[in-house]
Amino acid sequence: MKKPYYHTLFLLIFCLAMSACESTSRNPGEPLLVGPTNPEANERTKSRYNKLQNAEVFLDVAIPTFSPGFPMVKNTDEIDYEEMDDDGIWPQLRRTEAKLFAMETKNSLEKTKAFSSVRVVPNANTTADIFVLGKILASDSEQVGMKLTVVDSTGEILGSKDFEHEVSENFFRDQRNKDKNPYQPMFDQGRDFVLQLLSKLDKEEKQKIKNTALVRYARYYSPEAYSSYLSTDIKKKFGQRFYKFELNGMPAQDDVMLERIEDLRAQELLFIDRLQDQYDTFYAETRDAYSDWQRETLPEIIARREATRDRNVKAGLGVGLAILAGILASESSSDSNSGKTASSGAKGAGAVIAGIGSMVAVQNAFESNSEMKVQSAIIQEKGQAIDIAVSTTEMKFEDQVVELQGTASEQYLQWKQHLRKIYELEATPDLQL
Structure with missing residues (x-):
């Protein structure tokens, strides 16, 4: 009696491919609900x-x-x-x-x-x-x-x-x-x-x-x-x-x-409040550019994800077909030894077809990977244009004007050091700092 290994294996490969496709789909929606809803969650937030x-x-x-x-x-x-x-x-x-x-x-x-x-x-x-x-x-x-x-x-x-x-x-x-x-x-x-x-x-x-x-x-x-x-x-x-x-x-x-x-x-907090203006300016100038980046790259990201999914499915099919080719070849050899020459020819042809199919599937997976590299380059190119610059800040305290330069972190450190110097000078008035 013939062993229907290949029927079972084909079914297994098909199920694996379908499950791979489904694994990237979104989860089902919430259960159907009609009529007035319980506002408990919103009330908790309000409270x-x-x-x-x-x-x-x-x-x-x-x-x-x-x-x-x-x-x-x-x-x-x-x-x-x-x-x-x-x-x-x-x-x-x-x-x-x-x-x-x-x-x-x-x-x-x-x-x-x-x-x-x-x-x-x-x-x-x-x-x-x-x-x-x-x-x-x-x-x-x-x-x-x-x-x-x-x-x-x-x-x-x-x-x-x-x-x-x-x-x-x-x-x-x-x-x-x-x-x-x-x-x-x-x-x-x-x-x-x-x-x-x-x-x-x-x-x-x-x-x-x-x-x-x-x-x-x-x-x-x-x-x-x-x-x-x-x-x-x-x-x-x-x-x-x-x-x-x-x-x-x-x-x-x-x-x-x-x-x-x-x-x-209070003076340190005043600088931090002034710094909020810098952050607000940065936010206003960057928000639109960043929104454009999100809008333009979202389709590229989804395309890359789908390419990844297709690559994994094709690679899985390629491996499965390669295994199938080996099984068919083994069966062909075994049947041939028992005198079943007609079926061995058909199975031998099946082994060759499965082997060719596996190579094509793996090759397609690598081609998909190359496409992803191009899409990644597009995404990175769009990210280069976004940057931030912190302008020079002037702070005045007790008739002293201090010009702060550098990044926000550097300016903040400069102001803290200046305030500490004032405190030490007041604590040791005879010391020349």
């Missing part, structure tokens, strides 16, 4: 808004420029450019996105009117009550992802979560989406996550966070005078180690040195 808006203690939020999420060489601080190229990451574009994503997060939080202030800052080495640390996990016009970690001034990690969103290929075809950010759902999720965490804090906890922020800032200027008010330990949470600061007490309300430090703190 968080109201709780924070009606709070007695309002917090200052700092959002450092996001980490661009570059792949790194293991156990080093060096960027793995080969892996970055494989992932299709254009460095300058991703660095620009790091600033844009911070701005989008700021805008989403600011609209809630639930905070004393929400500022984008060059890095986390600044004074604030709450820090929203972001990292870009993915961004290619279609797939976008970020990680948010919320930390308070005591060093406590309040929460950490990943967010992702997939942009529909029809998003830019709908006129109603004009001037809308296709990534906005992700930033809305991030906003609600931050609100959820902070709405759990009571008045006493918020005041402790604000007091800790002030004392840590005072210790920066005068560690000998204010270190005793803080205890420091190393903790671990969400898989991350962090410095935890415990407030042991507060300086007297009439502490002259602390009052002077608060004046300097």
Whole structure:
């Protein structure tokens, strides 16, 4: 009796091919629901808004420029450019996105009117009550992802979560989406996550966070005078180690040195407020260019994904056909030895056809890969035009005008150093600095 191996194998290959195609399709929609819906979810979000808006203690939020999420060489601080190229990451574009994503997060939080202030800052080495640390996990016009970690001034990690969103290929075809950010759902999720965490804090906890922020800032200027008010330990949470600061007490309300430090703190925050103008200008000048990049590259990204899918399916078929060729050849040899010459000829021909089919399928897969390289080059070319420049800033304090130059981070450091120099000069008036 003939063994129908090839029938079973053909069926298996067909099923594998169909499952490969289906694996890249979108998940089915939500169950059908008609009639009035339960507004519970919206009410929960509103209650968080109201709780924070009606709070007695309002917090200052700092959002450092996001980490661009570059792949790194293991156990080093060096960027793995080969892996970055494989992932299709254009460095300058991703660095620009790091600033844009911070701005989008700021805008989403600011609209809630639930905070004393929400500022984008060059890095986390600044004074604030709450820090929203972001990292870009993915961004290619279609797939976008970020990680948010919320930390308070005591060093406590309040929460950490990943967010992702997939942009529909029809998003830019709908006129109603004009001037809308296709990534906005992700930033809305991030906003609600931050609100959820902070709405759990009571008045006493918020005041402790604000007091800790002030004392840590005072210790920066005068560690000998204010270190005793803080205890420091190393903790671990969400898989991350962090410095935890415990407030042991507060300086007297009439502490002259602390009052002077608060004046300097106000000047530092003034610079950060001025810096917001720079970020706003960058956002206004870059947003349209970035939106054009999203609109123009989205079809290319989808084409590349589909090419990847086709390549994997064709490669799978090629391997399957090659296996089938081997089985048929083996059966042909076996049948021939038992005297079944007529069927051996047919099966031998089947082996040759299957072998040719496998080679063609594999060749098509490599051709598809070449097409993807061309599409990747187009995407990278569009990313080259986006950059940011920070203009020179002039700051005035107590009849002294300081001109700050360089990047936002460099200018911020220059201003902090100038304020510290003023404090040291006042603390040691006889010393020539």
